[in-house]
Amino acid sequence: MIYLDNAATTPMSSAAISAMTQVMQETYGNPSSIHSHGRQAGKLLREARQELAGLLGTKPQHIFFTSGGTESNNTAIIGYCLRHQNRGKHIITTAIEHHAVLEPIEYLVENFGFEVTILKPVNQEITAEQVKNALREDTILVSTMFANNETGTLLPIAEIGELLKNHSAVYHVDAVQAVGKLTILPEELGIDFLSASAHKFYGPKGVGFLYAATTDFDSYLHGGDQEQKKEQEQKTFLQ
Numbered sequence: 715m716i717y718l719d720n721a722a723t724t725p726m727s728s729a730a731i732s733a734m735t736q737v738m739q740e741t742y743g744n745p746s747s748i749h750s751h752g753r754q755a756g757k758l759l760r761e762a763r764q765e766l767a768g769l770l771g772t773k774p775q776h777i778f779f780t781s782g783g784t785e786s787n788n789t790a791i792i793g794y795c796l797r798h799q800n801r802g803k804h805i806i807t808t809a810i811e812h813h814a815v816l817e818p819i820e821y822l823v824e825n826f827g828f829e830v831t832i833l834k835p836v837n838q839e840i841t842a843e844q845v846k847n848a849l850r851e852d853t854i855l856v857s858t859m860f861a862n863n864e865t866g867t868l869l870p871i872a873e874i875g876e877l878l879k880n881h882s883a884v885y886h887v888d889a890v891q892a893v894g895k896l897t898i899l900p901e902e903l904g905i906d907f908l909s910a911s912a913h914k915f916y917g918p919k920g921v922g923f924l925y926a927a928t929t930d931f932d933s934y935l936h937g938g939d940q941e942q943k944k945e946q947e948q949k950t951f952l953q
């Protein structure tokens with residue numbers, strides 16, 4: 715068989731399989747446990763976060779491990795908008811987004827009175843100019859994908875990031891189809907939140923991450939201390 719559906723999901727690389735097998739067989743401790751098994755797992759987790767942060771040109775505290783792109787998108791969009799709804803309730807996105815972006819936005823519109831402007835591609839392109847024209851004083855979030863999952867079209871991320879430097883809206887980028895294929899430095903590109911998913915670049919299903927420039931967003935998971943206690947008010951680490 716020749717497998718040609720890598721945009722849907724990739725097979726795991728043998729390096730990822732052997733790293734995971736080793737961890738599952740040998741370093742299976744709870745990384746929060748204080749015994750040596752736990753400490754070993756904690757060390758591996760810190761190293762993984764550090765390595766990933768290095769690839770994105772950022773610091774480890776900006777990386778939040780998630781269960782994949784869907785969770786990363788939901789966390790950034792719902793978590794940021796609910797936390798900041800007092801500042802405004804307008805969101806800008808595009809008609810070519812994945813459902814994991816469109817549906818969390820729809821949830822905010824239907825349940826919390828948000829308004830959304832959905833940009834339609836012109837000649838198969840979304841431009842920064844369209845975002846500029848849609849921006850309002852009460853826009854708090856712009857969410858666009860990096861690369862489209864069906865056509866491979868790249869969006870003008872750097873231009874939109876640059877534009878938003880003069881506006882208080884944050885920029886979320888669904889980079890699920892770009893991470894692992896392109897070098898992406900969120901801080902240089904003016905990105906505030908970036909979603910990624912390991913199964914799109916030869917990693918396992920059920921693992922992803924969210925790059926977040928700030929911890930000033932709500933978590934919809936409650937009851938664990940992992941990932942910087944995102945279920946609690948915790949804004950201090952960047953200060």
Ligand SMILES: Cc1ncc(COP(=O)(O)O)c(C=O)c1O
Pocket residue numbers: 721722781782783784785812814859861862863888890891910911912913922
């Ligand atoms: C652009 C895009 N965003 C989000 C997702 C969802 O990612 P996951 O399968 O990790 O939840 C996908 C998966 O197809 C995608 O292509």
